[in-house]
Amino acid sequence: MRILVTGGAGFIGSAVCRRLVLQHGASVINVDKLTYAANLGSLVQIEGLPGYAFEQRDICDRAAMDDVLASHEPDGIIHLAAESHVDRSINGPADFINTNIVGTYGLLEAARAYYDRLPRWRRSRFRFVHVSTDEVYGSLGPDGRFCEDTPYRPSSPYSASKAASDHLAHAWFRTYGVPVIVSNCSNNYGPFQFPEKLIPLTILNAIESKPLPVYGSGANVRDWLHVDDHAAGLISLLQQGQPGEKYNFGGDSERTNLDVVTLICDLVDSMSPGRESRRSLITFVPDRPGHDLRYAIDAAKARCELGWRPARTFEQGIAQTVEWYLKSRAWWEKPRASVYDGARLGLLETQL
Template sequence: MIRLLVTGGLGFIGSHFIEYMLEKYPSLHIVNLDAATYAGNPDNTESFRNNPSYRWIRGDIRSAEQIRQAFVDQIDGVVHFAAESHVDRSISTPDLFAETNVLGTLNLLEEARRHNVKKFVHVSTDEVYGSLGDDGFFTEQSPLAPNSPYAASKAGSDLLARSYYHTYGLPVIITRCSNNYGPRQFPEKLIPTIITRALKNRKIPIYGDGKNVRDWLHVTDHCRAVDLALRQGSPGEVYNIGGHNEMSNLKLAEYILDLLGKPHSLLEFVTDRLGHDNRYAIDPSKTQGELGWKPAIYLAEGLDSTVKWYVQSEEWLRRIESGEYRGGL
């Protein structure tokens, strides 16, 4: 793999992946196609933006023409992170999620097919499987049963990706991960919301009774798994990537408050989210067996380092809160 196209590389997971790949493979060239929406933060690329092996192209995957600009030079592989991903926003603007996640993925698949890319990794989510009860785990054979517009749009994009392998022979691999966390995650997500509000002694909203359970995956573990899927994964296959770190939202919030030395009284129960899934949990046995991957960062260690990063990153947070992070776009 000589030249890799990464979509959504200004975002949380995408920027970590580019950083990881450039450090691990010095001869690799990466083109980052990102529309620089509100969640695309140029500050996330500070460690590699001046690397001669990196280039950012501002482009929206909803535009086939803008995607073509990223394929002007030969692209050997694609790792597709770009997506609208916040469930609450999908409830209020489902059309945007359908356009970006479904139509955008179709545009990208089609251009990759025209250029005969050697590998296309479509990064998805465990939310496409729907909701679990108190027992059991999602496997790659679990039926798709999405319950939010976000999850439905990702399920639609997964099926398009699958079809391009079976119909056109495009070497597509689908990865489905559990909830990511780590440094540089946009403050609207649960863990940074808890941290940033606690630091200001502001109330922290907890949906419903807080008993909804998520399986947490450190972003660095996710990047390692996607790299392995890109290099060793079999076309046409799905690989689940889970952290083996289940915790209810309430216990998670309490744990973070304890790390910060803040009172649990900051927690405030609010009306539950529409269609709120009860539990997500992934069985990553296939990924471990075929790709030799397993999570290396336990939740206690990962949360501790993540909390410390936010505490020490006042300027990064201030630039987001003030909107200055978009000044250079």
């Protein structure tokens, strides 16, 4: 199979590219604009292999998308390219509207034109997997979990832009018959994540003995899923998902942010002992505006219909992740020094 992956130089996209090439023997065309969040160092394991091609293109450039599809003739698309950080969406929503909504629209249109030209036998195999987030569902209280028919109630500019793109993806199936499948996944963690989000930022600050910011009281709950388990789920959607359907992926691993940060402190202490416990670096900072309290996913549909389940517990995955960051300075030192140093993002002017 030949799969076009958008956003393949990002955190989840690079895991999908590596898995497709190394474990499935697939050919991959990675289409990525190389924004601040991209790191081609995440792809060294597959760079130069005959099954892997890279195209530095913007998904908002419709002619470029037509060109890539016509020249590589993929059997499917896994669409991950996006602006992905909630805090950045609070400071500057424009890029999120542009890439996540307008870019997805352009890609769906390019895919429709390409799909309509395919011979029937190739059309029956073609799939467009649109990758989205559980944040489209908004916030849960202390009970309940999101399932596929939970109404959309996005809170942030990021989640609103993803919700809009999900609706476009569904509409392109219902109206034009493009075989689109939508996935909504909980928070991912693992190696190769740009160090701006909670887990990699906490690990690197703990390694460097810098303050460990915890928003509000740290009581917000996320349902953590290892990136390789998510990548496996996305590939199973490509192979077995039903066009027009949506699937939730989650790790059954709800943790408060404070519990996650404390666990990372203890892991860094045990793997790289310092003078004092990293727990002393925990610093409570003003909360994110509109911060959703709790996310939790009911992944029963993916388990039953795809036979998918996470291959590791959160405790196993987070220990492996901390170990990876400790051993992978060459991957993170440059972006940390030149792209993003960990400064607080996402506060309103009234909070400064």
